[in-house]
Amino acid sequence: MKGTTRLFRFLALAGMLLLVGIVCSTPAVAGPIELTYANFPPAPTFPCVQMERWKVEVEKRTQGKVLVKTFPGGTLLGDKEMMDGVIAGQANIGNLCMAYQPGRFVVTNALGLHLGITSSRVGSLVLWDLYTKYKPEEFAKVKVLTMFTTAPANIMSTKPVRTLADIQGMDLRASGGAAEVLKAWGANPVGMPMPATPEALQKGVVKGLISSLEVMKDFKFAEICKYVTMVNTALYPFAVVMNMDTWKSLPPDVQKVMDDLAVEQARWTGEYMDNHVTEAMTWAKETQKVEVIELPAAEKANWDKKLEPLTEKWIAEAKAKGLPAEAILADLREMIARHTK
Numbered sequence: 001m002k003g004t005t006r007l008f009r010f011l012a013l014a015g016m017l018l019l020v021g022i023v024c025s026t027p028a029v030a031g032p033i034e035l036t037y038a039n040f041p042p043a044p045t046f047p048c049v050q051m052e053r054w055k056v057e058v059e060k061r062t063q064g065k066v067l068v069k070t071f072p073g074g075t076l077l078g079d080k081e082m083m084d085g086v087i088a089g090q091a092n093i094g095n096l097c098m099a100y101q102p103g104r105f106v107v108t109n110a111l112g113l114h115l116g117i118t119s120s121r122v123g124s125l126v127l128w129d130l131y132t133k134y135k136p137e138e139f140a141k142v143k144v145l146t147m148f149t150t151a152p153a154n155i156m157s158t159k160p161v162r163t164l165a166d167i168q169g170m171d172l173r174a175s176g177g178a179a180e181v182l183k184a185w186g187a188n189p190v191g192m193p194m195p196a197t198p199e200a201l202q203k204g205v206v207k208g209l210i211s212s213l214e215v216m217k218d219f220k221f222a223e224i225c226k227y228v229t230m231v232n233t234a235l236y237p238f239a240v241v242m243n244m245d246t247w248k249s250l251p252p253d254v255q256k257v258m259d260d261l262a263v264e265q266a267r268w269t270g271e272y273m274d275n276h277v278t279e280a281m282t283w284a285k286e287t288q289k290v291e292v293i294e295l296p297a298a299e300k301a302n303w304d305k306k307l308e309p310l311t312e313k314w315i316a317e318a319k320a321k322g323l324p325a326e327a328i329l330a331d332l333r334e335m336i337a338r339h340t341k
């Protein structure tokens with residue numbers, strides 16, 4: 001009787017130890033690493049299109065080791081809380097527009113100056129070069145996965161803008177560098193992130209906006225804004241950032257996949273944006289009867305002249321933060337020339 005009890009106890013203990021062993025070793029071999037990726041605008045817009053492309057590439061290149069769960073439309077983090085939300089770990093990854101917190105991203109917001117950048121492809125590659133060269137302090141708490149810009153900004157409006165006189169006091173929605181540009185021309189910039197713009201336009205709170213032109217189609221602004229004035233100015237810079245603890249927890253081979261993807265993703269997004277602007281404007285002209293206004297050279301020279309003080313203002317702001325402002329600008333001009341040719 002005693003022998004049987006002992007044997008039973010031994011078997012029960014052995015069985016339990018075996019179970020504990022299985023349970024404890026399982027997490028190491030099972031399940032992919034799941035990462036949440038927050039984005040602020042609606043799913044069909046370009047920041048989310050590039051997010052889905054990044055997700056597909058990462059999942060493919062890590063052979064399913066990583067699974068990215070995307071949250072478009074501000075469902076996880078909204079436009080202005082993106083950076084702090086990622087730092088706090090509310091999302092593993094987030095996509096932010098630097099123009100929504102202009103004082104916070106002084107170096108990279110130089111892309112919002114009037115520098116003669118002609119495309120999103122050039123803007124995105126220049127922005128990535130600028131970031132990797134200067135590694136601005138404001139990104140020290142996160143891992144930057146990629147950066148990109150919009151195409152140059154142009155004016156979309158409900159009334160035609162053909163001269164500087166036409167734009168005086170006009171309420172136009174903008175953020176960051178583009179808002180400074182509008183102010184310099186005498187317009188009244190109304191600051192708000194892109195997702196708030198459809199309602200502001202609908203209610204007549206603003207008479208138009210300044211941004212890249214693919215929004216004419218993606219947000220259906222062409223239904224309200226029947227005029228586009230080509231001014232090819234400020235770009236909106238974006239960053240995709242990862243929580244630093246998340247980054248440190250990733251295996252080296254996964255980190256390598258993401259690092260290798262950074263500049264490629266910037267180029268891909270730039271090219272996608274440039275093609276999409278062309279496509280959106282063809283649609284706007286053909287189906288929405290949008291008029292595209294080209295400023296005569298003499299008129300354009302007046303507009304450009306008004307923007308010269310903005311660069312000086314940026315230099316002063318950057319210097320006040322202890323940044324090598326002139327060197328940054330000289331680098332920017334070299335990078336623009338190199339990527340434009």
Ligand code: 3IO
Pocket residue numbers: 041045046047097099150174175192193194195210211212215236
């Ligand atoms: C933008 C932001 C979200 C979705 C589509 C977009 N196209 C251009 C922008 C730039 C921007 O952030 C803005 O506020 O103009």
